[in-house]
Amino acid sequence: MSSSSLLSSSPPAPPPPPLLCGALTRLTAARRQPLLSSSTRSPPIARANIQTGLRCVDADANANACKMTFWRAGGCKLWISLSSSNRERGEALRAVGGSNDDEGQEESGDEDVEDITDDALRATIRKSKKVLAMQRNLLRQIVERRKLVSSIKDSVVNTKQEPDSNSWSDNSLPDADVGGSFSNLNIDSAGAELHRTYNTGSSSDRFTQSAEVGRSESQPTTPSEESFYEEEEPKDSLEVRGLLREGNLETPQSEIMAPVLPEASESYNVKDKKHEDVAEANVDVLSEEQEVAPEKEYLDSPPLAGANVMNVIVVAAECAPWSKTGGLGDVVGALPKALARRGHRVMVVAPRYGNYAEAQEVGVRKRYKVYGQDMEVTYFHAYIDRVDFVFLDSPVFRHIENDIYGGNRMDILKRMVLFCKAAVEVCWHVPCGGVCYGDGNLVFIANDWHTALLPVYLKAYYRDHGLMIYARSILVIHNIAHQGRGPVDDFFYVDLPGNYMDFFKLHDPIGGDHFNIFAAGLKTADRVVTVSHGYAWELKTPEGGWGLHGIINEIDWKFQGIVNGIDTKGWNPKFDVHLKSDGYTNYSLESLQTGKARCKAALQRELGLPVRDNIPVLAFIGRLDHQKGVDLIAEAMHWIAGQDVQLVLLGTGRPDLEDMLRNFERQHYDKVRGWVGFSVKMAHRITAGADVLLMPSRFEPCGLNQLYAMMYGTVPVVHAVGGLRDTVHQFDPYAETGLGWAFERAEANRLIDALGNCLKTYRNYKSSWEGLQKRGMMQDLSWDNAAYRYEEILVAAKHQW
Numbered sequence: 001m002s003s004s005s006l007l008s009s010s011p012p013a014p015p016p017p018p019l020l021c022g023a024l025t026r027l028t029a030a031r032r033q034p035l036l037s038s039s040t041r042s043p044p045i046a047r048a049n050i051q052t053g054l055r056c057v058d059a060d061a062n063a064n065a066c067k068m069t070f071w072r073a074g075g076c077k078l079w080i081s082l083s084s085s086n087r088e089r090g091e092a093l094r095a096v097g098g099s100n101d102d103e104g105q106e107e108s109g110d111e112d113v114e115d116i117t118d119d120a121l122r123a124t125i126r127k128s129k130k131v132l133a134m135q136r137n138l139l140r141q142i143v144e145r146r147k148l149v150s151s152i153k154d155s156v157v158n159t160k161q162e163p164d165s166n167s168w169s170d171n172s173l174p175d176a177d178v179g180g181s182f183s184n185l186n187i188d189s190a191g192a193e194l195h196r197t198y199n200t201g202s203s204s205d206r207f208t209q210s211a212e213v214g215r216s217e218s219q220p221t222t223p224s225e226e227s228f229y230e231e232e233e234p235k236d237s238l239e240v241r242g243l244l245r246e247g248n249l250e251t252p253q254s255e256i257m258a259p260v261l262p263e264a265s266e267s268y269n270v271k272d273k274k275h276e277d278v279a280e281a282n283v284d285v286l287s288e289e290q291e292v293a294p295e296k297e298y299l300d301s302p303p304l305a306g307a308n309v310m311n312v313i314v315v316a317a318e319c320a321p322w323s324k325t326g327g328l329g330d331v332v333g334a335l336p337k338a339l340a341r342r343g344h345r346v347m348v349v350a351p352r353y354g355n356y357a358e359a360q361e362v363g364v365r366k367r368y369k370v371y372g373q374d375m376e377v378t379y380f381h382a383y384i385d386r387v388d389f390v391f392l393d394s395p396v397f398r399h400i401e402n403d404i405y406g407g408n409r410m411d412i413l414k415r416m417v418l419f420c421k422a423a424v425e426v427c428w429h430v431p432c433g434g435v436c437y438g439d440g441n442l443v444f445i446a447n448d449w450h451t452a453l454l455p456v457y458l459k460a461y462y463r464d465h466g467l468m469i470y471a472r473s474i475l476v477i478h479n480i481a482h483q484g485r486g487p488v489d490d491f492f493y494v495d496l497p498g499n500y501m502d503f504f505k506l507h508d509p510i511g512g513d514h515f516n517i518f519a520a521g522l523k524t525a526d527r528v529v530t531v532s533h534g535y536a537w538e539l540k541t542p543e544g545g546w547g548l549h550g551i552i553n554e555i556d557w558k559f560q561g562i563v564n565g566i567d568t569k570g571w572n573p574k575f576d577v578h579l580k581s582d583g584y585t586n587y588s589l590e591s592l593q594t595g596k597a598r599c600k601a602a603l604q605r606e607l608g609l610p611v612r613d614n615i616p617v618l619a620f621i622g623r624l625d626h627q628k629g630v631d632l633i634a635e636a637m638h639w640i641a642g643q644d645v646q647l648v649l650l651g652t653g654r655p656d657l658e659d660m661l662r663n664f665e666r667q668h669y670d671k672v673r674g675w676v677g678f679s680v681k682m683a684h685r686i687t688a689g690a691d692v693l694l695m696p697s698r699f700e701p702c703g704l705n706q707l708y709a710m711m712y713g714t715v716p717v718v719h720a721v722g723g724l725r726d727t728v729h730q731f732d733p734y735a736e737t738g739l740g741w742a743f744e745r746a747e748a749n750r751l752i753d754a755l756g757n758c759l760k761t762y763r764n765y766k767s768s769w770e771g772l773q774k775r776g777m778m779q780d781l782s783w784d785n786a787a788y789r790y791e792e793i794l795v796a797a798k799h800q801w
């Protein structure tokens with residue numbers, strides 16, 4: 001059956017997936033007992049198989065595998081063991097004859113299989129054996145390659161002097177291996193104008209007031225703060241301390257710390273030498289931080305997720321380092337690795353916008369109908385850091401890496417329809433490491449409106465028809481301001497049954513009825529997550545929900561916030577590959593003062609600013625749009641220009657704001673630089689060389705730059721909104737607590753107040769400043785905690801009917 005026919009409005013059964021997936025899908029598509037309660041350790045078990053006539057008489061399951069025993073009418077006994085953990089990739093499926101205590105003796109199954117008369121069943125068993133042999137072979141190769149890598153590393157270590165983290169300099173040669181690593185695949189594209197449009201249009205001002213809704217107004221500067229900055233010595237007044245505490249609006253956020261598995265990296269791809277080189281370079285970069293666990297240990301250690309191990313497919317329009325226009329790309333590049341470290345089998349599905357050296361074509365082609373037109377998709381695969389990266393290739397995705405969200409409304413819509421239709425079937429078509437993910441024990445994580453059609457397709461094409469009934473979908477809101485809006489007639493482009501119209505139709509007080517993709521995704525997803533607690537709260541308000549607050553309130557039962565983590569390898573001053581040349585240097589908590597000072601001097605030199613150690617360098621990095629509040633910096637410019645500071649702005653986006661950056665530089669050439677463009681390298685260097693990061697965002701779902709800044713000992717000054725409120729706790733000069741300055745209203749005078757206090761502390765209270773830097777750097781901002789939270793949601797979704 002062709003895939004395209006599947007996508008007609010009344011879908012038939014899905015196409016048989018290749019190799020074992022055929023058998024697995026038949027089993028999983030069969031009627032199964034309801035999911036077991038969370039208190040049991042067993043994953044769902046097939047109880048009967050309609051197509052083969054098998055009857056399940058026994059089922060046993062544990063954290064990593066489930067074993068099913070079937071009696072067939074002819075009296076033959078068959079047991080099948082299904083592995084759900086990627087660490088057991090090589091033992092993913094066995095099908096043998098004989099009793100169920102023959103485990104591990106698949107080669108001896110031939111006599112028993114003789115008794116089976118059903119041709120289809122025999123074919124399945126034959127295929128199973130082939131796959132098993134392939135997987136064994138793969139595992140052998142992985143082990144051999146790992147041995148090779150560690151022996152090479154040993155010899156390199158023996159011939160190299162241990163570098164002193166304090167003394168790395170532009171003169172020190174970068175590690176040759178690092179040159180080929182992903183961290184080096186920078187995706188600079190100067191001047192690229194970024195669009196995340198096809199969206200809300202009108203209400204760009206709405207959120208200006210929104211952050212304040214429901215919250216107590218606070219003063220721009222608390223009396224106690226002022227007294228701190230006016231007096232030489234802080235007052236030791238209990239009264240003042242009390243006031244400060246009252247004024248402290250930190251969001252309570254007692255995240256449960258998840259156990260952290262040492263991060264290891266491994267890659268496999270038997271076909272391609274080039275790929276291996278990249279993968280090995282990757283291993284070497286990572287191993288600077290942590291030694292790669294020996295293969296045996298990796299295979300033997302139980303997954304942190306325990307009985308909750310699942311197959312997870314993260315679907316997104318961008319994925320760093322291959323494609324990135326902002327924070328979404330960063331998240332999709334990092335969260336899956338953290339989930340994989342917990343033992344889940346994890347795949348990322350993204351469009352293939354360019355030629356990615358690491359990914360190999362898998363040789364599968366599928367066709368999908370998009371508004372009557374047949375579109376072919378091919379698949380490219382790479383396995384990196386325990387994650388399967390699958391890139392969908394189609395002419396509509398090719399060569400738009402600098403303009404991912406570009407084109408007219410219909411072009412974008414068609415791309416997203418194709419992407420989501422293909423992504424939902426990836427679990428059958430792409431044999432990662434020889435074995436498809438299948439649709440049992442599977443959760444999709446879709447991201448933003450671009451992939452909000454995925455939960456809708458999962459429901460309309462499959463689950464409504466009794467297919468993929470164990471697959472679940474989670475939709476993550478990174479930014480509600482972009483929703484995939486259009487006229488109601490756009491519904492006919494998404495190729496869904498008429499009764500689905502209601503999911504998409506939304507009434508806008510200004511524009512009337514319209515078609516809204518995000519709305520449909522929110523309604524049909526099994527769970528909805530957003531990227532901070534503060535933003536989760538704001539989304540329920542009319543100002544913060546951008547028209548979707550009604551739906552978000554309705555789905556409150558399945559909605560929650562999880563604060564993003566960061567990639568602590570790519571964004572770590574100790575290992576940052578962008579700090580290894582041009583006078584920059586890697587540094588850590590121990591070498592903070594000397595290392596950061598060198599980076600600051602290097603930045604000043606690189607940008608042609610006066611090289612001065614004692615002048616505070618302020619920075620702004622971000623998309624140039626209304627959200628990021630760069631215009632507030634413009635309003636405060638007269639004040640900033642009057643201070644003894646330097647200001648560096650990096651951004652791209654709205655042409656008028658780009659011009660504004662250029663004008664700043666022209667008007668204040670002695671102290672301001674405005675870099676218009678998208679440069680990952682400069683983003684890293686500015687973060688390392690600056691003293692203060694400004695984030696006056698009008699709304700900020702989470703924000704990653706302030707997290708990166710804190711990792712680099714750069715103190716954030718932010719508007720207390722969304723994730724910024726969650727992550728930048730206000731500095732308390734008396735208790736010496738807090739991480740930066742968070743002002744309460746998105747107004748220039750509030751920014752000036754906060755920045756003024758920040759500069760006074762920088763100049764007059766050096767030890768307080770150092771405390772701020774160190775507290776920021778000492779936080780655990782890794783994805784491990786967030787991955788643990790996501791896992792709770794995966795489990796909740798799995799057990800939800």
Ligand SMILES: Nc1ncnc2c1ncn2[C@@H]1O[C@H](COP(=O)(O)OP(=O)(O)O[C@H]2O[C@H](CO)[C@@H](O)[C@H](O)[C@H]2O)[C@@H](O)[C@H]1O
Nearest residue numbers: 326327328478622651677678679680683701702703704705
């Ligand atoms: N000109 C430039 N050159 C180089 N790099 C640049 C750049 N402009 C931005 N970047 C980079 O893009 C990323 C921006 O991430 P953010 O999370 O701050 O914002 P964004 O609004 O894109 O993400 C949305 O999704 C993320 C992820 O959930 C949320 O944190 C956020 O609040 C939400 O708005 C950072 O890695 C930053 O360094």
